[in-house]
Amino acid sequence: MKRIMLIVSYNGANYCGWQKQNNAISIEEVINTKLKELLKEDICVIGASRTDAGVHAKGNVAVFDTETTIPPEKIAYALNARLPQDIRIQESREVRADFHPRYDKNNKKYSYRILNTKINVPIYNEYTMHASNYLDIELMKNAAQYIVGEHDFKSFCAANTGVKTTVREVYSLEITKNNNDIITIEITGNGFLYNMVRIIVGTLIQVGTGKIKPEYVAEIIAAKDRSKAGPTAKAKGLTLEEIYY
Amino acid sequence: MKRIMLIVSYNGANYCGWQKQNNAISIEEVINTKLKELLKEDICVIGASRTDAGVHAKGNVAVFDTETTIPPEKIAYALNARLPQDIRIQESREVRADFHPRYDKNNKKYSYRILNTKINVPIYNEYTMHASNYLDIELMKNAAQYIVGEHDFKSFCAANTGVKTTVREVYSLEITKNNNDIITIEITGNGFLYNMVRIIVGTLIQVGTGKIKPEYVAEIIAAKDRSKAGPTAKAKGLTLEEIYY
Numbered sequence: 191m192k193r194i195m196l197i198v199s200y201n202g203a204n205y206c207g208w209q210k211q212n213n214a215i216s217i218e219e220v221i222n223t224k225l226k227e228l229l230k231e232d233i234c235v236i237g238a239s240r241t242d243a244g245v246h247a248k249g250n251v252a253v254f255d256t257e258t259t260i261p262p263e264k265i266a267y268a269l270n271a272r273l274p275q276d277i278r279i280q281e282s283r284e285v286r287a288d289f290h291p292r293y294d295k296n297n298k299k300y301s302y303r304i305l306n307t308k309i310n311v312p313i314y315n316e317y318t319m320h321a322s323n324y325l326d327i328e329l330m331k332n333a334a335q336y337i338v339g340e341h342d343f344k345s346f347c348a349a350n351t352g353v354k355t356t357v358r359e360v361y362s363l364e365i366t367k368n369n370n371d372i373i374t375i376e377i378t379g380n381g382f383l384y385n386m387v388r389i390i391v392g393t394l395i396q397v398g399t400g401k402i403k404p405e406y407v408a409e410i411i412a413a414k415d416r417s418k419a420g421p422t423a424k425a426k427g428l429t430l431e432e433i434y435y
Numbered sequence: 436m437k438r439i440m441l442i443v444s445y446n447g448a449n450y451c452g453w454q455k456q457n458n459a460i461s462i463e464e465v466i467n468t469k470l471k472e473l474l475k476e477d478i479c480v481i482g483a484s485r486t487d488a489g490v491h492a493k494g495n496v497a498v499f500d501t502e503t504t505i506p507p508e509k510i511a512y513a514l515n516a517r518l519p520q521d522i523r524i525q526e527s528r529e530v531r532a533d534f535h536p537r538y539d540k541n542n543k544k545y546s547y548r549i550l551n552t553k554i555n556v557p558i559y560n561e562y563t564m565h566a567s568n569y570l571d572i573e574l575m576k577n578a579a580q581y582i583v584g585e586h587d588f589k590s591f592c593a594a595n596t597g598v599k600t601t602v603r604e605v606y607s608l609e610i611t612k613n614n615n616d617i618i619t620i621e622i623t624g625n626g627f628l629y630n631m632v633r634i635i636v637g638t639l640i641q642v643g644t645g646k647i648k649p650e651y652v653a654e655i656i657a658a659k660d661r662s663k664a665g666p667t668a669k670a671k672g673l674t675l676e677e678i679y680y
Contacts, residue, residue: 201557246558266554276557309511312446312521313491313562313674368613429558 191255193287194262196221196235196269197280198250203316203426204276207243208250214243217277221252224272228265229258238291238433239298242385244425246317249280249432251291291433297361297380299431302391302423304373311370318372319427325398327365327373333397333404334363336411337390344414346390347383348422356383356414365394376431385422393420436500438532439507441466441480441514442525443495448561448671449521452488453495459488462522466497469517473510474503483536483678484543487630489670491562494525494677496536536678542606542625544676547636547668549618556615563617564672570643572610572618578642578649579608581656582635589659591635592628593667601628601659610639621676630667638665 198221206214218237225233238251260268266282273279305311305318306325337360344356360379367373375394377387393410396402402420410418443466451459463482470478483496505513511527518524550556550563551570585604592601605624612618620636638655641647647665655663 199554199556199558201560248556248558270554275555275560278555278557280554280556309444309515309525310520310523311444311493311525312523313444313493315446315520316561317558 191257191287192262193253193255193285193289194265194282195285195289195291196252196254196266196282198237198252199248199278199280200246200250201276201316202241202244202246205243207245208237208240217241218252220273220277221269224269225254227272228268229256229260231256231258236291238296239430241428241430242425245428245430246426247430250430251433253285253289253291255287289435294435297378297434298382299376299378299434300382300387301429301431302375302377302387302427303429304375304391304395304427305371306367306373307371314370314372317426317429319424321395321398323399325373325395326400327367327398329400329404330373330375330394330398331365333394333407334365336404336407338363341411342414343383343386343411345410345416345419346386346393347416348385348389349416351384353383358383358386363390388423388425388428389416389419389421391423391427395423396420436502436532437507438498438500438530438534439510439527440530440534440536441497441499441511441527443482443497444493444523444525445491445495446521446561447486447489447491450488452490453482453485462486463497465518465522466514469514470499472517473513474501474505476501476503481536483541484675486673486675487670490673490675491671492675495675496678498530498534498536500532539680542623542679543627544621544623544679545627545632546674546676547620547622547632547672548674549620549636549640549672550616551612551618552616559615559617562671562674564669566640566643568644570618570640571645572612572643574645574649575618575620575639575643576610578639578652579610581649581652583608586656587659588628588631588656590655590661590664591631591638592661593630593634594661596629598628603628603631608635633668633670633673634661634664634666636665636668636672640668641665 235252262284266279303318310320340359364376480497480499507529511524548563555565589601609621
């Protein structure tokens with residue numbers, strides 16, 4: 191018996207998210223089905239991040255146990271031959287038998303992409319959120335410094351998720367804009383609460399439009415009250431970039 | 436009667452191209468239908484570039500004549516409210532009555548995007564071509580200098596298009612790579628033959644992989660023979676960026 195780790199990338203547009211739900215196709219389910227076909231074993235992958243409907247990934251992580259004699263590194267190629275084009279395995283390799291993608295200590299990097307043009311540009315539609323009001327990224331960078339560090343992020347957590355603690359550490363939050371008017375927000379931390387990245391982005395957008403001042407983000411954090419922060423930004427702008435163990 | 440110019444952007448993935456064809460939906464047709472609904476007149480737009488199936492645009496140009504009293508600049512907004520999300524009008528304005536988007540002198544800028552990673556990354560799938568072999572962009576830049584300038588581009592033209600002359604001038608050809616491993620080839624010129632950009636890209640890819648030497652591009656041009664150049668690169672990597680009048 192071997193435990194195999196997969197690095198999984200996908201376009202979340204056509205899925206109900208990572209995890210199986212009634213009446214909709216999940217990424218997990220598609221991978222299980224194709225692994226079963228390939229390996230002739232019943233497979234249930236364990237995912238590192240149960241991304242929501244519409245959220246994308248470059249490097250989500252999943253593991254499963256198998257008796258297969260296929261060399262671990264070859265599984266990625268064999269599986270890609272069966273998977274739809276919107277799910278691609280970047281890598282497959284053997285890990286220790288007790289490696290767990292959620293319980294093993296890890297850091298995550300997310301990116302959020304905002305197309306900031308008066309009118310939407312359809313080629314970027316699948317992986318950017320469109321914001322038609324001009325966003326001042328200098329104001330947003332200024333606000334970002336209040337978010338970096340160890341804080342109680344209760345204000346940036348969707349209500350009633352039942353986690354033990356809402357304290358998390360954000361290591362970095364970088365904001366850049368390219369010459370196609372796409373603003374990329376890259377955020378790295380030791381753990382993220384449910385919808386935390388999307389609520390941070392929704393708040394930074396309010397800063398960028400001038401609706402709230404950068405300094406007010408410190409007050410939002412101190413309030414530990416979800417209603418003080420901005421709205422949850424759309425799923426399709428979010429990409430889980432990488433998980434570091 | 437007024438002549439209105441539209442700047443049209445679209446994701447070409449779900450269309451048979453700009454121009455109407457049997458048994459498939461064209462971009463032109465969707466715009467005509469929605470203009471007819473909006474203006475209560477029979478409208479037939481004239482497009483600047485009849486992009487192929489799967490090719491995208493940020494700034495294609497179309498004109499039509501109308502008796503409407505809607506202010507020209509407002510037509511873009513009213514039309515966007517009716518169009519599908521994968522077609523967006525960036526701008527509408529009145530132009531002189533004899534302005535013709537194809538016959539008026541113009542320069543065009545195209546971009547071609549190649550995702551150069553071992554395994555495809557699905558979020559970029561709709562507007563990049565995936566190349567799994569490493570492409571050396573220094574070699575490609577070296578080859579590009581033979582393409583810039585006025586040349587007979589017969590070798591880079593799909594056969595039998597019946598044009599009067601295959602001489603065109605390429606003003607610039609820039610190649611850059613971003614930190615997501617997307618190579619962007621930007622090419623500007625006074626006119627492009629059928630499939631010319633895609634054949635240039637197919638040839639530059641052969642240079643980038645080392646299959647042909649950069650200097651050989653000069654021989655391909657001199658040969659005036661389509662069979663000497665590389666294959667036609669996939670439609671989905673190509674975007675018509677802008678038309679300058």
